[in-house]
Amino acid sequence: MDKLIEEKFLSKLSRYRELSIDYLLKNIPDKEPKQYLYDLVTIYPKRAGKGFRPSLCIAACKIFGGSEEQAMNSAIALELYHNAFLVHDDVEDESDDRRGFPTLHTQYGVPIAVNVGDAMNVLSIRPLMNNLTTLGPDLTWQIFLEIEHMVTESVEGQALELGWRKDNICEMTEDDYLRMILKKTCWYTCIHPIRIGAIIGSEGKVKADVFNRFGYYIGAAFQIQDDLLNLEGDKEKYGKEICGDILEGKRTLMLIYLLNSVNKKEKKFLSSYLNKPRIERAADETEYIMDLMRKYKSIEKGRVAAKNLAGAGLKEFYTLFSAFPETEEKAFLENMILYMINRDK
Amino acid sequence: MDKLIEEKFLSKLSRYRELSIDYLLKNIPDKEPKQYLYDLVTIYPKRAGKGFRPSLCIAACKIFGGSEEQAMNSAIALELYHNAFLVHDDVEDESDDRRGFPTLHTQYGVPIAVNVGDAMNVLSIRPLMNNLTTLGPDLTWQIFLEIEHMVTESVEGQALELGWRKDNICEMTEDDYLRMILKKTCWYTCIHPIRIGAIIGSEGKVKADVFNRFGYYIGAAFQIQDDLLNLEGDKEKYGKEICGDILEGKRTLMLIYLLNSVNKKEKKFLSSYLNKPRIERAADETEYIMDLMRKYKSIEKGRVAAKNLAGAGLKEFYTLFSAFPETEEKAFLENMILYMINRDK
Numbered sequence: 001m002d003k004l005i006e007e008k009f010l011s012k013l014s015r016y017r018e019l020s021i022d023y024l025l026k027n028i029p030d031k032e033p034k035q036y037l038y039d040l041v042t043i044y045p046k047r048a049g050k051g052f053r054p055s056l057c058i059a060a061c062k063i064f065g066g067s068e069e070q071a072m073n074s075a076i077a078l079e080l081y082h083n084a085f086l087v088h089d090d091v092e093d094e095s096d097d098r099r100g101f102p103t104l105h106t107q108y109g110v111p112i113a114v115n116v117g118d119a120m121n122v123l124s125i126r127p128l129m130n131n132l133t134t135l136g137p138d139l140t141w142q143i144f145l146e147i148e149h150m151v152t153e154s155v156e157g158q159a160l161e162l163g164w165r166k167d168n169i170c171e172m173t174e175d176d177y178l179r180m181i182l183k184k185t186c187w188y189t190c191i192h193p194i195r196i197g198a199i200i201g202s203e204g205k206v207k208a209d210v211f212n213r214f215g216y217y218i219g220a221a222f223q224i225q226d227d228l229l230n231l232e233g234d235k236e237k238y239g240k241e242i243c244g245d246i247l248e249g250k251r252t253l254m255l256i257y258l259l260n261s262v263n264k265k266e267k268k269f270l271s272s273y274l275n276k277p278r279i280e281r282a283a284d285e286t287e288y289i290m291d292l293m294r295k296y297k298s299i300e301k302g303r304v305a306a307k308n309l310a311g312a313g314l315k316e317f318y319t320l321f322s323a324f325p326e327t328e329e330k331a332f333l334e335n336m337i338l339y340m341i342n343r344d345k
Numbered sequence: 346m347d348k349l350i351e352e353k354f355l356s357k358l359s360r361y362r363e364l365s366i367d368y369l370l371k372n373i374p375d376k377e378p379k380q381y382l383y384d385l386v387t388i389y390p391k392r393a394g395k396g397f398r399p400s401l402c403i404a405a406c407k408i409f410g411g412s413e414e415q416a417m418n419s420a421i422a423l424e425l426y427h428n429a430f431l432v433h434d435d436v437e438d439e440s441d442d443r444r445g446f447p448t449l450h451t452q453y454g455v456p457i458a459v460n461v462g463d464a465m466n467v468l469s470i471r472p473l474m475n476n477l478t479t480l481g482p483d484l485t486w487q488i489f490l491e492i493e494h495m496v497t498e499s500v501e502g503q504a505l506e507l508g509w510r511k512d513n514i515c516e517m518t519e520d521d522y523l524r525m526i527l528k529k530t531c532w533y534t535c536i537h538p539i540r541i542g543a544i545i546g547s548e549g550k551v552k553a554d555v556f557n558r559f560g561y562y563i564g565a566a567f568q569i570q571d572d573l574l575n576l577e578g579d580k581e582k583y584g585k586e587i588c589g590d591i592l593e594g595k596r597t598l599m600l601i602y603l604l605n606s607v608n609k610k611e612k613k614f615l616s617s618y619l620n621k622p623r624i625e626r627a628a629d630e631t632e633y634i635m636d637l638m639r640k641y642k643s644i645e646k647g648r649v650a651a652k653n654l655a656g657a658g659l660k661e662f663y664t665l666f667s668a669f670p671e672t673e674e675k676a677f678l679e680n681m682i683l684y685m686i687n688r689d690k
Contacts, residue, residue: 033501036508088463092456111437111507114459118433119500121466125493137482148470155464156378162456163381 001338009335012328016058017051019068024076027127040108040116041123044083047099050345052222053078056193056336060211062329063321064201070134073127074143074196080127081147082188084120085154087113092162093248094278139204143196146208150192157184164251168275170267172256174305178220180251186219214320217313222340224306227252231290231299233344246286249274254293254302261296310341346683354680357673361403362396364413369421372472385453385461386468389428392444395690397567398423401538401681405556407674408666409546415479418472419488419541425472426492427533429465430499432458437507438593439623484549488541491553495537502529509596513620515612517601519650523565525596531564559665562658567685569651572597576635576644578689591631594619599638599647606641655686 001009028041054075061071089095090103091113097103105113128147131140160180164172194215195208230245231254245252259270270292273285293299314337324330346354373386399420406416434440435448436458442448450458473492476485505525509517539560540553575590576599590597604615615637618630638644659682669675 033504033508036511037501037504088459092459109511110455112504112511114433114437114462115500115503115507118462118466119497119504121463122493122496122500125489129489129493132486141477144470144474148467148474151467152464155460155467156382158460159378159382159457159464162460163378166381166454166457
């Protein structure tokens with residue numbers, strides 16, 4: 001990615017992020033109970049997230065002729081929902097760090113974190129209701145249906161992943177992974193943000209299904225890149241424990257590649273490591289798994305998969321958007337695809 | 346409560362319960378992932394709950410001239426939401442039993458239970474959307490606003506209770522307790538079920554705020570009775586560990602009475618017991634707290650408080666409903682108040 005283009009892209013991403021986080025924080029009630037609820041609701045949103053989801057929604061809305069203001073309520077609902085999902089996901093994965101700081105349950109305990117996540121979910125409903133004034137009843141209703149589908153897909157994907165871990169499933173194919181990640185990540189990270197933005201911008205005229213494949217490609221590329229950073233990123237930039245995914249037994253594409261490459265003895269070791277409670281997984285065992293990943297080139301293969309998916313996303317982008325004028329937002333969306341697999345945090 | 350009247354009441358309660366649970370179960374998607382999601386979603390609803398919330402909603406709807414069918418979508422949304430709340434509440438309280446069987450997280454682990462609770466929350470949205478066909482857009486929207494308020498109050502009440510436990514607060518008054526329980530229990534257990542039923546039955550014409558005080562009285566009476574059963578009920582009937590609340594450090598009205606009655610030495614013991622992790626609370630210590638409750642008559646005082654609240658609820662009932670014809674549903678609602686404080690499960 002060209003340095004100048006990247007800077008322009010990052011500055012737009014950061015502007016969209018700030019716009020939506022400011023508006024999101026204004027939507028958090030300024031009332032009691034603060035100490036164990038509303039103050040905690042703002043913790044993850046205030047940390048340096050990337051703001052992908054609101055940015056995708058706003059950009060798609062503008063490409064289809066809408067304004068930032070029209071997209072804003074839906075954009076912050078997406079971001080609130082995402083943060084709620086992270087709070088519960090961190091509990092479910094027993095993660096230590098999030099965005100460079102301890103996870104919410106590490107700081108406040110599981111009970112309060114679960115309740116804060118629930119609060120963030122209900123808080124995401126209010127901006128969707130506020131759409132009524134800005135977008136009218138038909139679009140408001142349509143967006144509700146989008147959100148309901150989005151949340152359903154996410155909990156289904158999460159159930160698959162948690163089930164694999166609980167039953168210590170070690171026989172999975174790349175297709176199993178992609179189906180899971182479509183549900184768990186792609187719908188809420190890419191497909192629905194773009195669909196909702198396009199629905200608002202086009203005043204409900206767009207056939208939103210045309211974006212599903214595009215959002216799937218870039219969402220899957222995004223998730224694989226995220227898991228690659230977890231394996232070999234810079235903790236300062238990435239904001240999570242490096243190798244945390246291995247410690248958590250998370251079924252990443254790289255782990256699945258590895259499970260399908262190793263010999264019998266190594267497979268037995270992997271399966272027994274993954275079967276242990278997290279606390280019993282020793283550092284040298286985790287390091288050995290990293291060695292195996294290097295030996296069997298699981299990380300390189302993951303990088304190729306992410307690049308291929310991003311390439312397919314780019315091709316889909318040209319099919320979908322070539323007839324649109326060359327606006328800043330169109331360039332932003334195109335660069336988002338490249339950034340997703342080139343980012344280092 | 347007269348035996349015949351009670352039997353009639355119980356048979357109506359059980360009919361409403363069955364109607365709504367049947368309809369609720371029909372609304373659970375028959376699709377994958379079943380093993381770690383949709384099958385688990387049905388576990389709590391299938392256990393022998395009492396069905397208070399859907400029954401209150403249906404009865405209020407009929408009193409105001411509506412039909413069972415009109416109330417049904419909202420009734421099952423209330424029940425689904427209640428069950429979602431229980432799943433997360435059990436995780437937050439580290440409870441062992443629910444309705445006579447192990448809690449969901451005890452059976453499937455915290456990660457899967459948190460996700461199943463999230464799924465139940467999103468599943469409760471669909472029946473509310475189905476109101477559009479049966480009730481039209483205005484009522485559908487009004488009920489959404491009711492539900493949003495209801496969920497907000499519940500997470501705020503839950504935050505208060507969890508915060509008290511986390512900081513081991515031992516200085517609370519009866520008023521603090523009642524404020525907490527209004528938020529945590531009364532809105533979603535009584536106030537909103539009645540409000541929503543009345544809104545549907547009256548086609549949106551009723552001023553729903555008139556029911557707030559009534560629902561508060563009977564909701565608080567209900568919660569105190571529930572906590573009394575936890576202290577001295579029959580485990581077979583009640584379906585939870587007896588004294589589980591003490592073990593969990595739950596700030597019940599009886600515990601608050603006790604904290605305000607004991608001498609310095611006993612207070613120090615209580616505070617240190619409540620400050621320990623649950624696992625370190627010994628059985629003989631828990632038994633000693635029961636002795637203290639007997640010594641200081643905390644249980645009797647709790648029983649009096651529940652009876653007074655139910656009495657106030659009954660008075661409010663006559664003010665609100667005396668002008669209504671003497672229908673079966675009106676009698677059902679009246680008897681519900683008596684049953685709430687006389688029930689043994």
